Structure formats: C-alpha cells, structure tokens
Amino acid sequence: MKLRRISVLVLITTFLAVSPFSAKAADYGIENCKLVSQNGFYGVNLGWLKNSSWLDGIGRKKFLVVGIDFSNARESGSVSQMVAGFELEKVNAFYSKASYGKMGLDFTIANAVVSLPISDVGVYDIQIAGEVAKQIPRSYKLADFDGLIGIVTSNSSYTARTALTALPTSVMGNETGHISNATIVAGISPKVPGWTPWMVIAHEIGHLLGLMDLWSREDALAWEGKTSAPFSLMNTGAGWTYAPDFFAWEKWRSGWIADSEVVCLELNNVSAQIDLVALANPIGKKLVVLPISTTKVIAIEFRQRSELDVGLQKSGVLVYEIDLTKGQFQVPIKLIVSQQAAREPYFKGLEDWRRNKEAPLGSYETVDAGFFRVSNLADLATTNLLITSESLAEVSQRIDALKMAKPTPRKMLSITCTKGKITKKVTAVNPKCPSGYKKVATR
Ligand SMILES: [Zn+2]
Secondary structure (H helix, E strand, O other): OOOOOOOOOOOHHHHHOOOOOOOOHHOOHHHHOOOOOOOOOOOOOOOOOOOOOOOOOOEEEEEEEEEEEOEOOOOOOOHHHHHHHOHHHHHHHHHHHHHHOOOEEEEOOOOOOOOOOOOOOOOOOOHHHHHHHHOOOOOHHHHHHOOEEEEEOOOOOOEEEEEEEEOOOOOOOOOOOOOOOOOOOOOOOOOOOOOOOOHHHHHHHHHHHHOOOOOOOOOOOOOOOOOOOOOOOOOOHHHHOOOOOOHHHHHOOOOOOOOOEEEEHHHHOEEEOOOOOOOOHHHHHHEEEOOOOOOOOEEEEEOOOOOOOOOOOEEEEEEEEEEEOOOEEOEEEEEEEHHHHHHHOOOOOHHHHHHHOOOOOOOOOOOOOOOEEEOOOOOOOOOOEEEOOOOOHHHHHHHHHHHHHHOOOOOOOEEOOOOOOEEEEEEEEOOOOOOOOEEEEOO
C-alpha cells in the first residue's frame, strides 16, 4: 500500500483579497461530533453510545465456528468441508486491514456437525442459535468465545444470512456460559451463485460490531443512486468489488480511527482547510465531521484505491450525510456526490455502484453540502480539503485563481552531443552540450 500524504497547504492569500482560512476546528470539542442514535428500535445503529453487548472492535476476537443441520436435512460432509468455501482467513485479513491492525479474528472450528432435533421448516435465526447452545458438546465452553458463526447445511432450504447482536443468556447460553453475538449463514450451494461467501461473513460480523445495513429495501431507491453505494461493506453486495472498505465514520465508531484523527467542525465557524490522508493510511487525519443538527452530521473522508477498495476508479474526497434517526434499510447514509456523478442520467436498472462511482471530489471539484461548500484543492490524486461558507461562485473564483497561480511546467528538451565517436544525450529545460562536445540534433 502506498502511503501518501502530500501537503499543499500553501494558501492563496497572496492572490486573493480574502482572509486566510485556518482549521479553527480544533477548538471545537470532539465530543460535539459524537451524536447519539435516535432510531432506538434496532439492535444496531451508527451513533454513540455503543451497546456494551456488541462485539467490541479492539483486540483478538474468538469465534466458535459450527456446522448445523436439521432433522429433515442432514449433512454428510465434515464441518471443515462446510466451512472451507467461506475462506475465513480472508475475513480475518479484511478486518486486520480495515481496523489498521487493531482487531483480529481467531476461529475455532467445532469438530462435529451440531445436529439439531428440529426441522428447518419455518425455522428462524434466533431459534437456530438457541438450539445450537442446547446441542453443542460441553467441551466447547461458550464463555471462551466472543462470537459464533453457524454454517447451515446446504442440503437445507434455509437460505437466510443474518446477524444476531446482544443476545441474552436465555437465548444462547448453557451451563458453560453464553455468547451474545452470532451470525447464522446458509451453506454454500449452487442455489446461490454470484455472491462472495467470505464477504457475507465479514458483512455479518460488521453487524456484530453494531454497524447498520446501508441499503434500502425499496427497489426504487436502488436505481436512483440514493444509497451509500458503493463505499461500504455494510451496503450489501452493492459495490463489493468496487470499494468495500467501511466508511471512516463506521471505523471511528468501531474504535479503529482515533479521536485525534478526526476533525470536528462547528457549523457556525466552518471555514477550514485540511489535509486528509487516504482512508487506508493507518496514521493521520482521516475524517472531518460537521454536526448540522442534533441528529445529522456531514462527514468527509478521502478514498483512494487500496487493498480493500480494490476497484475504486476515482480517488477523491467523499462527502456524505448521516441521519441518526434512520433505522435499518432506511438509508442512514446518503452520499453528496460530485457534480460529475450528479450528471449521470438516472435510468432503471443502473446499478448503484455505477451510478456513484464518480462520487468522490477529484481535483478542484466542489459540492454544495447545503450549509457550506466542500472543495478538493489538490491537483493530484490527493486531498486538500476546503470547507467554506462562501458561495459556489466565490469558491469557483478561488479555484480559478489557484489554477492561474500555478506555474506551467516548462517543457524538457533533448539534444544529442558528440565528441569524436562518443555520443551523449542531454535532457534539460535549456540543454547544453558539455565542453568539447558538439550539438548534432534537437528534438
Ligand atoms: Zn446486513
């Protein structure tokens, strides 16, 4: 991974008769940006505070992995065979990267299939988890584990892939202890082509950390580009081959981005110019947050192609709004896309990741975030973020001046020089032959 942090914070006050910008932001306490969720109804949310029964995102997390079958759908293979296709080592590698090495996963694969006495007809996830706790051999002490991954036999008609958070002892406990976070996933079968099994597990573990689904159940939204696609693993499937890292906000809430790497800005004192490092960079400022009401924030980060954001085609500043009153499937994160992306015509069937792939602000691009404007003043695939209450017209003047102030790079010329039989090529803005050589050609 290329770690890049280019500072272009040479301000333009020499060229413009306006007062210089500064990150007064630092004066605004970080706690002001930690908005509490208002949705209240779900086992997961994007705000502060966190539920203490969720999987916490720091340190080695021990998962018990079990194969599950039913009275009417028995499994003939071993647990290892049932689990192999889920490539759990990739799940661990993903979290290790996404958390900047702060979280790792250890898997203990139970050596025999847990055969449930119930049939799979009308069965649901909590019931399965409860039955697993009852039937599992007591040599597996539930108290030793932070979470459970249950893989259902692919012989079953059970096709759900869900996560269960903050389960009480009464649901998944026995005399050896209790596991409060579990994911129950249908086995790999030819019936479900086209999905990436390890990413499904990684997505469900995201829920165990308390993260929400970011997609909408209303199909209409899926093609109108109104979801957070394609910039988070929590947006199910959409853009998983594009940019499936988490949003910086999700990482902050998970404890992987430190408070010191977040700039909290006050809405009535918004003018700031800030360099952000790319999201994949383990060290440096990665997130700007502006509370715009008691329930909404605008968040800004810098996405660049990385080991996790493998398919990202446009690097730049990603601006989005988080609405902490929204529940699951109500689109709690909405992108505020670049003008380039906004020009993409809507049409039915346009996949969300295609709709939003140009969403980040590239060089000298600006968006109107309602209360203020956000520009990327960098001229490379990097960021120099300008957040301002100036009008779009004023920002555009500022950018024009900035572009004009840049010296045009001078063209390099090459000449060939000879001395007897020796030939030398000299390349420079104003090339000259060394003494004793004669110039023979100019290109
Ligand atoms: Zn989900």
